[in-house]
Each structure stands twice: as structure tokens, then as C-alpha cells.
Amino acid sequence: MNSSPLYKQIAKRLKKEILEGNLASGDAIPSENKLAETYNVSRVTIRQAIDLLVSQELLEKVQGSGTYVKERKIEHDIFRLQGFTEEMATLKKITENKIIKYEMKIPSDSIQKILQIDEEEPTFFVSRLRYVDGVPLVLENTYLPVKLFPDLSYEIMQGSKYKFIEENKNWKIKQSFQEIIPIIPDEAVTNLLNLKEAIPILKVKLWSTLQTGEVFEYSELFFKSDEYKFKIVANR
Missing domain, CATH: 1.10.10.10 (Winged helix-like DNA-binding domain superfamily/Winged helix DNA-binding domain)
Known part of the structure; x- marks a missing residue:
């Protein structure tokens, strides 16, 4: 009783x-x-x-x-450059990365231009489903030049990419460029993010540079809009 x-x-x-x-x-x-x-x-x-x-x-x-x-969306400060794992740690969230695809790939011409690499130069293509407290929150598709990351491994990408760059490679990350686009996801993205239907989500195109000016990554990220929101503070 x-x-x-x-x-x-x-x-x-x-x-x-x-x-x-x-x-x-x-x-x-x-x-x-x-x-x-x-x-x-x-x-x-x-x-x-x-x-x-x-x-x-x-x-x-x-x-x-x-x-x-009450909405329990995670707030992302678009003006703060930090890795996903680092950001979630500050919110006391438990993260997990599930590798969907890990392979060498020749990217499209447009991505080659962003990465400033030669034609036919290989990249690591890594697709990761990023979980927060057991819930799939972000799908991340990343291209990393092989010439910069010959030591990249499947195991490394199961953890924090930025931590690997800053602590293992001892490189300094300078800045990130982002384009945010609302989209209707295709069936594959809808299923991976466990959406009940093809509701609008946020797609972010992102490329980041080192202090040397080298572009070290190009990523496309798909955020669940019912779990994640972007915060912008404008000053006058």
C-alpha cells in the first residue's frame, strides 16, 4: 500500500x-x-x-x-567557441558519441575550398550521433584533412575532438565560422535523431581555424530544435 x-x-x-x-x-x-x-x-x-x-x-x-x-532546451551561446563535450560538461550533462561512419573520403569542391586542400586530397569523414543524458541531440558530419590528422583514430572520435587537438596535438584553436539554416530533415536524419516526424530542425555549417590560420575542420551539424536553442546577445 x-x-x-x-x-x-x-x-x-x-x-x-x-x-x-x-x-x-x-x-x-x-x-x-x-x-x-x-x-x-x-x-x-x-x-x-x-x-x-x-x-x-x-x-x-x-x-x-x-x-x-516547462521547456528544457539546452542553450547554446553562439558567440562562445567551445566543443560540444566541453559545453555539456559545464551544464553537468552526460555525453556519449556514437560513430555512424568513419572513413577516408575525397570531399566536394566546395568543401575542398573551405579546407584549403588540393583536389583529390583525402580527408577523414566522421559522422557522429551525439547523445546528452541518453537522448540523441545532434548529428555531426565532420571532414578533417588527413595531412593534419594522420594519427586520428576511431577511438579518438568517440571522445572530444577539441580536447584531442588542444591537449594531444598541443594546438590552439582560434575561431569558428558558422552558418545557421532551418531545414526539414530527410528520412535518415529524422530517424537518427529519433524525431516523431520531419519537423523543422537547425542545420549548422561550421569551419574552424587554428592560431596559424589553417582550417582544420568542416562540419555540418543537425540540432534537434525541440531540445536545443541558440542564444545570441547583441550589444549596442
């Missing part, structure tokens, strides 16, 4: 609905009357359960509108 207060039992059930995705970020929850009817309890009990979940930052009340599942 469950001895915990009834409102805590209701809160636990609602929390389970949220964590399992049955109530998504930004969704309005049913009215107090509807929930009281569903769980066969009083509105006072429902109100206590909701207040508990608000205090746990799972729900938020909007005056004159209702109660909503």
Missing part, C-alpha cells in the same frame, strides 16, 4: 508522463477539473500536485493562460 500523500502520487504519475514524452515541452496540461476527473481526486489535490511539479521546474504556470510543461 502506498503511504505517500495522494498529491505526491498524482505528481509522480504526471512526471512519468512528461519524462516519457507523452506530455512534451511547451504542451499545456489538462485543466484542474479534467485532471481531478481523470484521477478521481479533488481539485485541491491536483493543485498541490501541480505546485510540486512547478517547484521541481517540470511545469510552469502562465497567468491567464494555463499550466505548461
Whole structure:
């Protein structure tokens, strides 16, 4: 027999609905009357359960509108140059990289120009699915010139690329250039990111340089827009 207060039992059930995705970020929850009817309890009990979940930052009340599942998007500061693993570590998130593809590849002409490499010069092409707290958040397709990274390995790319560059290669990363484009993902990206449907997502084209001016990577990243948001601070 469950001895915990009834409102805590209701809160636990609602929390389970949220964590399992049955109530998504930004969704309005049913009215107090509807929930009281569903769980066969009083509105006072429902109100206590909701207040508990608000205090746990799972729900938020909007005056004159209702109660909503609080958005838990990860904020990315576009003006800060840091690796994905480093960024998630500052947020106390657990990351994991799943290698989808690891091969040598001759990139397209446009990518060759960005990387400033000769025609037919090989690159490592690495496709990684990047997980945060067990959830696939970003698909990253990266090209790295073989002449710069002859020692690159599958195992290295399962960890932090930037950490390898700065700590193992002892190189300094200078800057990153990014283009952000909203797109409708194809079926492959939709499936890898575990999207329920082909909803708009953010595609980022990115290339980064060392202090020497050399371009050491070209990447295309696909971010789940329901889990990730970009933050821009503009000063005047």
C-alpha cells in the first residue's frame, strides 16, 4: 500500500508522463477539473500536485493562460567557441558519441575550398550521433584533412575532438565560422535523431581555424530544435 500523500502520487504519475514524452515541452496540461476527473481526486489535490511539479521546474504556470510543461532546451551561446563535450560538461550533462561512419573520403569542391586542400586530397569523414543524458541531440558530419590528422583514430572520435587537438596535438584553436539554416530533415536524419516526424530542425555549417590560420575542420551539424536553442546577445 502506498503511504505517500495522494498529491505526491498524482505528481509522480504526471512526471512519468512528461519524462516519457507523452506530455512534451511547451504542451499545456489538462485543466484542474479534467485532471481531478481523470484521477478521481479533488481539485485541491491536483493543485498541490501541480505546485510540486512547478517547484521541481517540470511545469510552469502562465497567468491567464494555463499550466505548461516547462521547456528544457539546452542553450547554446553562439558567440562562445567551445566543443560540444566541453559545453555539456559545464551544464553537468552526460555525453556519449556514437560513430555512424568513419572513413577516408575525397570531399566536394566546395568543401575542398573551405579546407584549403588540393583536389583529390583525402580527408577523414566522421559522422557522429551525439547523445546528452541518453537522448540523441545532434548529428555531426565532420571532414578533417588527413595531412593534419594522420594519427586520428576511431577511438579518438568517440571522445572530444577539441580536447584531442588542444591537449594531444598541443594546438590552439582560434575561431569558428558558422552558418545557421532551418531545414526539414530527410528520412535518415529524422530517424537518427529519433524525431516523431520531419519537423523543422537547425542545420549548422561550421569551419574552424587554428592560431596559424589553417582550417582544420568542416562540419555540418543537425540540432534537434525541440531540445536545443541558440542564444545570441547583441550589444549596442
